[in-house]
Each structure stands twice: as C-alpha cells, then as structure tokens.
Amino acid sequence: MQEELLNSVIKITKNRDIDSLEYSLISTIQEFIGCDEISVFKDLQVPGELTVELSLSLKLIGKSEFEWGERTLIKNPPPELLSCLQSACIITVQSNDGVERRWVPINLHDKPVGAIAIVSKGLKSSDQVLLNAFCRIFENYLTILNENERDKLTGLLNRQTFESKLKQLIEKQVLKQHRGVWNEDNRKKHQAACSWLAIMDIDHFKRVNDTYGHVCGDEVLLLLAQKMKQYFRATDLLFRFGGEEFVLVFEPTSYEAIKAKMEGFMELIRTTHFPFVKALTVSVGMSPISPYDFPITVLENADKALYYAKDHGRDQLRFYDELVAEDLIQSNQEQSDIDLF
Structure with missing residues (x-):
C-alpha cells in the first residue's frame, strides 16, 4: 500500500501542465478511494464577478465503466460549492439514501481558487485522510505550475x-x-x-x-x-x-x-x-x-x-x-x- 501511494504521488507530480495534473488527481482519487463521481471546479478569477467552470469530471456509468466530462461554464453553481469557495472549508451534504456529496477547497497562495467535488456512498475516515492528502499535494504542485505558466508582470x-x-x-x-x-x-x-x-x-x-x-x-x-x-x-x-x-x-x-x-x-x-x-x-x-x-x-x-x-x-x-x-x-x-x- 505504501509503495502504491508513493507511486501515486510520483504520478501526480510528474505532470508539467495544469490540465494533465487535474487528470492525474482525478484518476488517483478514483483508484484509491472509489467514487460515483469526481469533479474539478475552478473560480476563473473574473474581476468583479464569480465565474465558475467545471474543468474536468469523471462519472461512474456502470460497474466498471467511466465517462469523462468536458470543460464547461456553470451558470448556476450549487450553494454548497459557493459556500466552499467563499469559506475555504470542506462542505459535506448527505441525502436520505446515503449518498454523500463533499466539496474540498483548493487554495492558491492561501486563497480559494477551486474545489474538488466527490459523490460517494460515504467515505471512511481513512478515505477522508487520503482525499485531503491528495488535494493538498495537488494544491502545492498547482502553485508551482501556475507560477511557471503565468507571465510575472501581467498574470496572463x-x-x-x-x-x-x-x-x-x-x-x-x-x-x-x-x-x-x-x-x-x-x-x-x-x-x-x-x-x-x-x-x-x-x-x-x-x-x-x-x-x-x-x-x-x-x-x-x-x-x-x-x-x-x-x-x-x-x-x-x-x-x-x-x-x-x-x-x-x-x-x-x-x-x-x-x-x-x-x-x-x-x-x-x-x-x-x-x-x-x-x-x-x-x-x-x-x-x-x-x-x-x-x-x-x-x-x-x-x-x-x-x-x-x-x-x-x-x-x-x-x-x-x-x-x-x-x-x-x-x-x-x-x-x-x-x-x-
């Protein structure tokens, strides 16, 4: 298990662009935790307004079949996602049928810039620890890649x-x-x-x-x-x-x-x-x-x-x-x- 976890960290941090990093994060979470759906949301940092993008998603559509979702703007973000982005706190909601929705904030320079959303039948405490660890690794490496992709003066x-x-x-x-x-x-x-x-x-x-x-x-x-x-x-x-x-x-x-x-x-x-x-x-x-x-x-x-x-x-x-x-x-x-x- 320890060797598999180490290899997963290597897999995440070997990426050289943010899009590939997101793919690695989602596939790693699915491999170690197993979820019905995993999504990466981004605050696109539009001056004067909150504009949220679904950057990437993976959805279980059968016992072992998955469907990748395409990048799209979210016109009406769910209130839990907005709360996660505004508070920089983990938000968890559980329905009557036992399905749990969890939003984990992603921070850049101590400011929330996105969230990882998980839909599952409920996470064990060990799975929660893993999820938080993977998100923090993603967050740290995102900081490095973002600095490498951006012009120092303008931020473009x-x-x-x-x-x-x-x-x-x-x-x-x-x-x-x-x-x-x-x-x-x-x-x-x-x-x-x-x-x-x-x-x-x-x-x-x-x-x-x-x-x-x-x-x-x-x-x-x-x-x-x-x-x-x-x-x-x-x-x-x-x-x-x-x-x-x-x-x-x-x-x-x-x-x-x-x-x-x-x-x-x-x-x-x-x-x-x-x-x-x-x-x-x-x-x-x-x-x-x-x-x-x-x-x-x-x-x-x-x-x-x-x-x-x-x-x-x-x-x-x-x-x-x-x-x-x-x-x-x-x-x-x-x-x-x-x-x-």
Whole structure:
C-alpha cells in the first residue's frame, strides 16, 4: 500500500501542465478511494464577478465503466460549492439514501481558487485522510505550475504554454467532429463558427518607454492586461508573448461576432486613460483555427495580418484570410512552395 501511494504521488507530480495534473488527481482519487463521481471546479478569477467552470469530471456509468466530462461554464453553481469557495472549508451534504456529496477547497497562495467535488456512498475516515492528502499535494504542485505558466508582470498565460494550450483546443475540435452527435441546428452553428487566434500589438509602445520610462511602460501593460481579463470571456486564452505583444485564442465563434468583439475591445482601449499616456491604440491580426492546423502555422498567419495592419496605418484589425483573398499578402502555403523551389 505504501509503495502504491508513493507511486501515486510520483504520478501526480510528474505532470508539467495544469490540465494533465487535474487528470492525474482525478484518476488517483478514483483508484484509491472509489467514487460515483469526481469533479474539478475552478473560480476563473473574473474581476468583479464569480465565474465558475467545471474543468474536468469523471462519472461512474456502470460497474466498471467511466465517462469523462468536458470543460464547461456553470451558470448556476450549487450553494454548497459557493459556500466552499467563499469559506475555504470542506462542505459535506448527505441525502436520505446515503449518498454523500463533499466539496474540498483548493487554495492558491492561501486563497480559494477551486474545489474538488466527490459523490460517494460515504467515505471512511481513512478515505477522508487520503482525499485531503491528495488535494493538498495537488494544491502545492498547482502553485508551482501556475507560477511557471503565468507571465510575472501581467498574470496572463506566458509564451511557453502557448503551443500546449492551443494543441488541446484543436484536439477538442477534432474530437467533437469525430463524435458526430450534434443535431442539425448545432451542426449548422458549428459550421458557421470556428476558433480564432489574434496577435495584438500596442502601437508605438517603444515611444512610451523612451519618453516616460519602463515603470510607466509596465503600468500600461498591467492596465491593458486587466482590461483584457474584464472584457473577454473567461474561457478565452490570453497570453503575453513578451514586450508589447499579446496573443488571444477564442473558442468557436462566428466571423461577425469575433470581429465585433475585437473591434469593441479596440474602441475600449482608445477611450481608456492610461498612466501618463493621453491616448493608446492597438493593432490586431487574426486568423481562423481549423482542427488540423499546426499551432505555428496559425501564429504565422495572424502575424502576417498584424504586420500588414502596422504597415498600413496601425490602430486597425486585419484578417489573414481576407488579405490573402484580396491579394494584399501572400499565403504561407504559397510562400512555402516558392521557398521549396
């Protein structure tokens, strides 16, 4: 038993990203404790409101069959979960049929950021000790991984995590396509929407640093990052790529909706008062993400659109596909063919 427990700790702590860490935690709890359902909930830390996400779940659907649940936002979190997040205490509720629901808080820097939810026929005291121990190991390692995944200045995701996060999003798209379980209305909506990648660059940011100093420049970056967190969906991936460059990855959305959303953010930045800087604008290049794209290809496409925007007046949004269709830039595929020959 001791050797098995040691191996389980090794299994949990060998992960190098938070998503894999969650899978390891759930599978380890199921292996040693055995539950009808295990879920990981996250407070997405949206400024000014409590936004809860079901990050991952595992449900027993037969004697030995399990079903993994997909990431989704929780519109109406159960009161026990809210109480757990607000009090940072374990909450336990038992129904008349003996089914126990237990919420265990997960803390980051002494602040609750999520919870592990367990549904079982009642946990023995030894199982409770194991559950708490696994959650504390998860909590400690989560602190390390979170620091490694985040930009130190803005708190956004950093460049090192970009490829793995985008790969996960693309893999989910492929999985949904292969499942083929949508009704006709959902299928039409999916065909009209796709994921998007945007590269955003602060216009003339070097001038800000040169004129007012790097401390002012950092304040500008911090405020911009705060505006991004407040404006975009909690499920959108926001990265700082370094300097004044940011990358945003959006879940499936129609062209019209993503264009309106991005233009709305650009207008917000135009009307925001930044420290020492009277006016600030951003340039944006965007590219759709197909289920079979390589992350580097999507990034290059958006980068081409960004540089077109910067070379033609700045403070504008440009789409890679539109620029190629209008023969304003050369597609990366054509460029590769030319380079090859």
